[in-house]
Amino acid sequence: MTRKYFGTDGIRGHVGEGPITPDFMLRLGYAAGKVLGQLPGAKRGGHRSILIGKDTRISGYMFEAALEAGLINAGVDVGLLGPMPTPAIAYLTRTFHAQAGIVISASHNPYQDNGIKFFSADGSKLPDQVELDIEAALDLPMETAADLGKAWRIDDAAARYIEFCKASTPWGFSLEGLKIVLDCANGATYHIAPKVFRELGAEVVAVGVSPDGHNINLDCGSTRPALMLEAVREHGADLGIAFDGDGDRVLFADRNGELVDGDQLLFLIAMHRQQFLGGCSGVVGTQMSNYGFELALREREIPFERAKVGDRYVLEKMQANDWKLGGESSGHIICADSTTTGDGVISALQALRAITDFGEPLDQLKARMKMLPQHMINVRLVHRDGVLEHEDVRTAVTEVEAELAGRGRVLLRPSGTEPLIRVMVEGEKRAQVEQLAARIAEVVQRVGNS
Incomplete structure (x- = not known):
């Protein structure tokens, strides 16, 4: 049922x-x-x-x-x-x-x-x-x-939306010469996305385009990108694009079959706007956006703010700042100067526009942003009340932040559905990040289970 x-x-x-x-x-x-x-x-x-x-x-x-x-x-x-x-x-x-x-x-x-x-x-x-x-x-x-x-x-309806997507790119924009794998998750983009990208000139290898009512998101799409990654390698494609079941999320693969997530795509779009379109007013991410994303934007003097996890919170902060770009690492990206909500096809076209204007393959472009190692530990507790405000927990966080010395961050976030506190640490060295996250998690567990 x-x-x-x-x-x-x-x-x-x-x-x-x-x-x-x-x-x-x-x-x-x-x-x-x-x-x-x-x-x-x-x-x-x-x-x-x-x-x-x-x-x-x-x-x-x-x-x-x-x-x-x-x-x-x-x-x-x-x-x-x-x-x-x-x-x-x-x-x-x-x-x-x-x-x-x-x-x-x-x-x-x-x-x-x-x-x-x-x-x-x-x-x-x-x-x-x-x-x-x-x-x-x-x-x-x-x-x-x-x-x-x-x-x-x-x-x-489909024809109208296809033309709308194509019109989000400039007149004369072409994907000719690009071989693209499209994974439509056996979902709502199955009859839309292949036509959009083919009509713009790309050679398209389409997978996840045979919905039967039961196979939506099943081992395919942006939540299960292995199918896209393998198809890129198998077909020697220039890149891959994967949508989720309802088409509001998108992830990419580079020509090596390596995943490119929402943070990396947002950075690419922001970098393109700054260099080719007269500037980028600012970008909204979330509490879970990679710290390397924040650092890369800071180095380019592009303003960045974090919202709570959830597209509605991202959009609210975008509107409050009058910024046109925001999203999540999951690939839910909002280009508010093109449409009113997260749109996988529109976002993919914005990223492809950046790739074509820069004239470089995706694997080289994504290297301009260094993703920092991120380690998360879910700490299950008897009670969560007052744990985050406890003096021992706050002291542990302060000590770890001092060790990161401005090149990383700490996030403690209660689960919305389970008796958990998620302890996340990001930094430049994976071994250090894992050790520091474990240190905080130990204190959280002791306080929450005492």
Whole structure:
């Protein structure tokens, strides 16, 4: 049975064990229709309209039908996009002047999981209060609207998004002469990404493009990049690109079949903007961004700030600073001057633009940033209350930071789901980093289990 899955951008208050049922999705569709249908915005044929897209997992068809029925019952028109990347739904919601967009996806999770994410009319996250209003409306009795909504299928959705992605590059931009492995994770980019890169002139070797409803993210995609890495070596490709199941994350491989993560891609894009596009105002990373990334940006006088882990926090800090670039080492990269949310295809094209303008292979470009060794220890505790504020723990952290002498960092972060504190140390020497992390972890364990 499909489990509940809601990320930081999902409807809150329903995280927990147990299945998401079609009945729940029916009620959710009705609640969303009642709330979103009252917001100001354009109408289609007298009705408010909401778009629904999904990834390729098998439960998406069932949930799509249930959401559609609930929305129509609330008097809302429904545009059906079919399997589409999450960022495509954000773009198409704006394009069609819809009231909102709904994505049925569990992103990088296995096919047994599923869930939903809402986009507002401008393709951004719904305001918190609107989400709370939808939650409250779940308890409303379902009454059939006097003027029922209608459903229509948007047959050219994929073509529209493909052209949008291509238009994010300058006129005349070409990938001719590049041989690229694309791993689409048997997910929502399977019919999008190969066309984008082929139409821009690349020779494409596509893998992970045969979804069957059960194989999304299965030993492929950005969460399991071994398939991409091996394919790059096997086919002698110039590089590889791997997306996750819903297409909002991307990782690369260089020509040697070595992984290039989100921090390295962000650095490449930032470096390109500074050298070729008149400057880079700043970059937002997260608490987990590699310290080598921060140092490399500092050396180039590009401002950098860290947000809490999660794309919503990255975007909030980007907006607060009026910066256009941010992301996570997982490959969730936001290029806010191109689109409103993390977009794997758009981010990949930004990285490829940098590679072509620099005129150097990826393995040489990534060497301009030295990734520092990072070691993390998960410390399981009897209790976590007050551990991070304990004098012994703070003293241990201070002593380790002094030994790192500004060429590394320490991060202690409680797990959001388990009784753990994650102890992470970064520095220039792996053996030192491992020893220092173990020293702090020992103190944390003693304090937390006393």
